[in-house]
Amino acid sequence: MATETATVGPYNAAAAAGKEDPTRPLAVASPTVHPEVTDGAGDEEVATTRRWRSMQYLRKRRCAIWCCGCCATTVVLLGIAALVLALTVFKVKDPVLTMNRVTLEGVDGDLGTERHPVSVNATLSADISIKNPNVASFRFARSETDFYYAGETVGVAYAPDGEVGADRTVRMNVTLDVLADRISPNVNATDLIFGQDYNLTSYTEITGRVNVLGIYKRDLDIKMNCSITLEVGAFTTVQSKSTNCVANVS
Incomplete structure (x- = not known):
């Protein structure tokens, strides 16, 4: 019975060597793909932006509340003044x-x-x-x-x-x-x-x-x-x- 001798090429040799070497990684990452690098500077900028927007919102809300309060107070004071004048100075008296x-x-x-x-x-x-x-x-x-x-x-x-x-x-x-x-x-x-x-x-x-x-x-x-x-x-x-x-x- 004749023994067949397999011809091993360069690619097959490398593959065989890889199988025999347990420390060799199964896949090699592409050099064109870079993982996202994050650091503390980006997070701080985002947090600063959010704080600024929150402060602006609170400032506008506080200003709106203050304006509404001033208007309501003015209306109440004018009403009280008109009532007092109507009952005193502007009250029509009998000749x-x-x-x-x-x-x-x-x-x-x-x-x-x-x-x-x-x-x-x-x-x-x-x-x-x-x-x-x-x-x-x-x-x-x-x-x-x-x-x-x-x-x-x-x-x-x-x-x-x-x-x-x-x-x-x-x-x-x-x-x-x-x-x-x-x-x-x-x-x-x-x-x-x-x-x-x-x-x-x-x-x-x-x-x-x-x-x-x-x-x-x-x-x-x-x-x-x-x-x-x-x-x-x-x-x-x-x-x-x-x-x-x-x-x-x-």
């Missing part, structure tokens, strides 16, 4: 209407008709004042004052429209001729010579508006009833002896 005095001028008495033996003519003048306690002006329309004697209307006086400045007082003089046919039946010659007290009543109504900075507005209706006592005698000018008034504002 005060006062009948200062009533005067009879040019009192004239003479013999009248058989039905009214004594005829009395006079001019009645009333001094009325309006006080405005508000911080804004009070504008009022044309007013009317009615005078009554013994339940009969003896005259009607009108006052023009006008304006009362802030915290000011305006006085108005209204004049009217007393209706002789209403008062004469209640007067006799003895009263004119020796003097007599006459009780008159009056009713005054004034409407107007108070406007504070165009924000606080209020329409006012002032009504005043007065009881007036006049002492008339000796055909002279007589002023009111006493005046009692009650005013109502709505």
Whole structure:
């Protein structure tokens, strides 16, 4: 039996030698592939970047919270200030209407008709004042004052429209001729010579508006009833002896 001799080439020889050498590695790394090299510098840079971004976020958030807090505080303070002003300085107060005095001028008495033996003519003048306690002006329309004697209307006086400045007082003089046919039946010659007290009543109504900075507005209706006592005698000018008034504002 013939023995076959295998021809061993250079490659096969190297492979055989590799198998026989247990310390030889199975594979050799390619010289073109390099493993990633990491060091502490890269990690520190990434950490620094993250910290910077976190600080920026916190700073923006803190600024936004501060701005919102300032806005909310400002709104609350403005609301409190507006409420305090509305309840104190800007609160619309009621004007005060006062009948200062009533005067009879040019009192004239003479013999009248058989039905009214004594005829009395006079001019009645009333001094009325309006006080405005508000911080804004009070504008009022044309007013009317009615005078009554013994339940009969003896005259009607009108006052023009006008304006009362802030915290000011305006006085108005209204004049009217007393209706002789209403008062004469209640007067006799003895009263004119020796003097007599006459009780008159009056009713005054004034409407107007108070406007504070165009924000606080209020329409006012002032009504005043007065009881007036006049002492008339000796055909002279007589002023009111006493005046009692009650005013109502709505």
